Amino acid sequence: MQRKDYYAGNDKMYVATDCIVFGYSTDCLQLLIFPRKVEPHKGEWSLIGSFVKEDEHVRDAAERVLKEITGLDKVFFEQLKTYGDVDRDPGARCISVAQYALIRLGETDRKLVEGHGAYWYKLEDLPSLVLDHDELVRDALNELRRKARYQPIGFELLPEKFTLPQLINLYEVIYQKKLDPRNFRKKILSLKVLTKLDEKDKSTSKKGAYLYKFNREKYHQLLESGYHFEL
Amino acid sequence: MQRKDYYAGNDKMYVATDCIVFGYSTDCLQLLIFPRKVEPHKGEWSLIGSFVKEDEHVRDAAERVLKEITGLDKVFFEQLKTYGDVDRDPGARCISVAQYALIRLGETDRKLVEGHGAYWYKLEDLPSLVLDHDELVRDALNELRRKARYQPIGFELLPEKFTLPQLINLYEVIYQKKLDPRNFRKKILSLKVLTKLDEKDKSTSKKGAYLYKFNREKYHQLLESGYHFEL
DNA sequence: ACAAAAGTGTTGGCTGTACACCCATGC
């Protein structure tokens, strides 16, 4: 189904969407990258991404890529910004709508990821990436830090059930500094968006730590009542 | 100069950039709109915008449009986000990179603006706009409010020299609520990013209000020293 | 019984907020 083109005569260009995919596991943030499959720069490390198709929402293109590479269906992701430099891609004029995604590392089908030649790299020993992708990663990391401060997006990086020590560790990794566990607990619990479960996770200590769940409902109530966070 | 196209076979599309242009004058925020010049929906109210050219940075395209319509060269603007819905534009598949701009209303060459058939509308009596532009305006307004809280972008909307009562009024207009002038002064002056001048503006009172200038240098020092705002 | 991680409370300082009066000037 071809619709009428009212804009003939103006320039068209390729539109890509690239995903900065963060994963978390104890003590470090990781990033999903893979060797680029097309020329130019074929084989060099790249973010995962794809061209957006004529009949495809930009967001859907990102979703498609994420599903393809991670096997996951409901990955959390948000638009970062659009990179529109004329020369950003030597392959052709191509703008890229960058998206950053947050993934619970445990759930990921590592086989599938590796089947696509993708790999998780610790942020601190990330190789340099193709095109302007290093810049996208820098920007995404800033955005993640900024955003984590006033929206509990950190939960997207943790499994459904998690312990407070895990949550603290996650925030320590994101902010790159030690947090005081007493103050952190007080603050996060005072928001009343966590539900304490009756189970303990004993994998990291003899005593065991209580598991919690993030309560999206209460979180949305809180937001709608005009509350302004600050972690 | 045509460069090699490595990506032939993938879809190309139109890329537009649309600007949400805010202006401020006492007691109200205004928005710059104009009657759309091309079919479809020719003649209906639209944000100002343009297609991005093959050899043009997306940001440059926005700059071009802003200059064309306002006559101003160094308008403050930032990317908002990209709208990528397949059906957002009935004229053809076209994604739009939205930018929001802030303008000192006094400086604008109103003749030039009107020569291009553009008009300033008060936000509260804005007509409904073409395509998804109502949504862009909503999003831009949210972003403006969010951003004004922790970055002094408000200054972009005021003339070079301004009084504190003016600044307070601006923030009242942005946040849509009354602020306490004592507390506002205390807070803003404690940031030490304003330079008090030896002149007074007597246009609004017999006593006259001292004029201030925004000190970009000190502001950047403050930022680099890792300070986190909150107005 | 001891090692290792989980969990818990108090205090002091700072920051935000609420609130009411005097000041300078043009008419």
Next chain:
DNA sequence: GCATGGGTGTACAGCCAACACTTTTGT
């Protein structure tokens, strides 16, 4: 001299940051 908007200070409350010990349990 009075009306108009501009400018100033204080007191209270709530929040954040700093800080050290007890609890649980597997070995």
